[in-house]
Amino acid sequence: MKLTIIGTGYVGLVSGVSFADLGNDVVCVDKDEQKIAQLKKGISPIYEEGLDALLEKNIHNEKIHFTTDLAASAPDSDVIMIAVGTPQAADGSADLSFVRTVAGELGEVLPSDHRTVVVNKSTVPIGSAEEVEKIIRKKNANADVAVCSVPEFLREGSAVKDTFHPDRIVIGTDVSWANERLVHLHEPLADSEQIITTSARSAEMIKYASNAFLATKISFINEIANICEAYGANIDEVSRGIGTDRRISPHFLNAGLGFGGSCFPKDVQALIALAKDKDYEANLLQSTVAINATQRLKPVEILHHKFPRGLQDLKVAVLGLAFKPGTDDMRYAPSIDIIHELVKAGADVHAHDPIVLDAAAPLLPRAVTLHNEAEQALSKADAIVLVTEWDVYKQHPIADLAATMTGNVIIDGRNVLDANAFKEQGFDYYGIGRR
Numbered sequence: 001m002k003l004t005i006i007g008t009g010y011v012g013l014v015s016g017v018s019f020a021d022l023g024n025d026v027v028c029v030d031k032d033e034q035k036i037a038q039l040k041k042g043i044s045p046i047y048e049e050g051l052d053a054l055l056e057k058n059i060h061n062e063k064i065h066f067t068t069d070l071a072a073s074a075p076d077s078d079v080i081m082i083a084v085g086t087p088q089a090a091d092g093s094a095d096l097s098f099v100r101t102v103a104g105e106l107g108e109v110l111p112s113d114h115r116t117v118v119v120n121k122s123t124v125p126i127g128s129a130e131e132v133e134k135i136i137r138k139k140n141a142n143a144d145v146a147v148c149s150v151p152e153f154l155r156e157g158s159a160v161k162d163t164f165h166p167d168r169i170v171i172g173t174d175v176s177w178a179n180e181r182l183v184h185l186h187e188p189l190a191d192s193e194q195i196i197t198t199s200a201r202s203a204e205m206i207k208y209a210s211n212a213f214l215a216t217k218i219s220f221i222n223e224i225a226n227i228c229e230a231y232g233a234n235i236d237e238v239s240r241g242i243g244t245d246r247r248i249s250p251h252f253l254n255a256g257l258g259f260g261g262s263c264f265p266k267d268v269q270a271l272i273a274l275a276k277d278k279d280y281e282a283n284l285l286q287s288t289v290a291i292n293a294t295q296r297l298k299p300v301e302i303l304h305h306k307f308p309r310g311l312q313d314l315k316v317a318v319l320g321l322a323f324k325p326g327t328d329d330m331r332y333a334p335s336i337d338i339i340h341e342l343v344k345a346g347a348d349v350h351a352h353d354p355i356v357l358d359a360a361a362p363l364l365p366r367a368v369t370l371h372n373e374a375e376q377a378l379s380k381a382d383a384i385v386l387v388t389e390w391d392v393y394k395q396h397p398i399a400d401l402a403a404t405m406t407g408n409v410i411i412d413g414r415n416v417l418d419a420n421a422f423k424e425q426g427f428d429y430y431g432i433g434r435r
């Protein structure tokens with residue numbers, strides 16, 4: 001099939017190379033000329049395991065091309081995917097302006113004598129497929145087009161793997177020829193029972209509901225962790241104990257500093273805003289957000305408790321800046337809020353991340369010192385706060401830490417360190433819900 005994918009962010013680019021690798025002819029379109037120039041040379045704008053190799057292979061095989069010219073590719077495409085950003089507007093709702101602009105451009109270039117499926121891949125409010133179709137038809141009343149919703153569920157850090165091994169694929173359309181074409185396109189990726197066909201509105205809701213559920217599961221386990229702490233129960237044991245119930249499942253039960261990234265925070269807010277538009281107060285989702293906002297500042301709370309006279313001039317090593325391991329994405333990363341609070345309290349903050357440093361700098365207070373080597377951040381530290389659970393931190397020898405640090409406080413914001421081993425070596429170890 002011939003595919004045009006508009007937007008070369010996470011979703012667009014990973015989908016583009018994946019469908020190209022499956023043998024489709026893919027053209028990725030983006031307005032950003034510099035990005036397109038780099039992509040033509042095989043240089044990816046994002047760090048994602050496996051992506052560079054797939055990109056290089058499919059550029060070499062001429063299965064994927066990059067352009068800034070939508071009109072050159074869209075008119076004879078079988079499927080056009082809209083994968084542009086839907087950033088958060090001031091009121092929490094999703095800002096659809098990029099999607100609307102693309103829809104208008106498609107209306108201008110789509111012919112009436114070629115049947116095209118347009119897919120909303122971006123996370124968009126319920127009813128957006130209909131809105132996009134309306135915008136296209138306003139420009140071209142005779143366009144032979146069906147606008148569908150096929151939401152994307154890939155995770156950063158495992159985006160390529162998730163695309164090739166999805167739990168399910170949701171195809172949202174009431175138009176049978178469009179459904180047939182999309183099922184055919186996705187067949188190589190999943191067994192037939194994993195392909196779920198719904199209305200476009202349900203597909204749009206499935207995306208929001210999935211992310212809201214997972215975010216709520218994280219806030220739930222963090223709340224239980226906080227109660228565990230108060231009563232001396234251990235969240236690791238509690239998570240294992242409840243996760244073995246198949247109705248609950250063990251996934252997304254890791255207590256820690258809560259969720260960040262480009263999806264959960266924005267999508268939960270957008271769903272709250274969608275509900276509010278219809279006069280429904282989404283109380284549970286509001287609690288999910290509120291718990292998450294407090295949870296990320298737990299290390300600061302622990303340090304204040306540990307050093308009641310204040311954090312002035314305390315050297316704090318912050319390990320990990322990216323919102324999670326395996327990505328260079330800093331969007332809504334807990335590290336940003338934690339470092340701002342520590343600096344505000346007068347601490348001397350030294351931070352490290354194995355991947356993201358330059359991109360993090362503009363988001364952090366000037367007073368923070370960023371280090372290329374973890375050892376430099378740890379040297380003479382009074383306390384360590386582990387924010388992102390990169391493997392290098394888990395593997396760091398405890399004896400080396402003891403030798404380089406001045407103090408002995410370790411705050412394990414992701415519950416990934418061996419608490420007993422640290423305690424045996426004389427460290428004052430704090431996990432989340434592990435006390």
Ligand code: UDX
Pocket residue numbers: 152153154155156157211214218251252253254255256257258259260261262263264323324
């Ligand atoms: C998420 C969804 O998983 C994905 O399906 C959707 O398409 C986009 O949003 P992503 O944001 O890449 O993906 O990361 P994910 O691995 O889901 O983690 C999200 C956040 O939750 C991270 O900040 C992570 O640290 C946190 N998390 C996850 C926990 O705090 N505890 C857990 O048990 C799991």
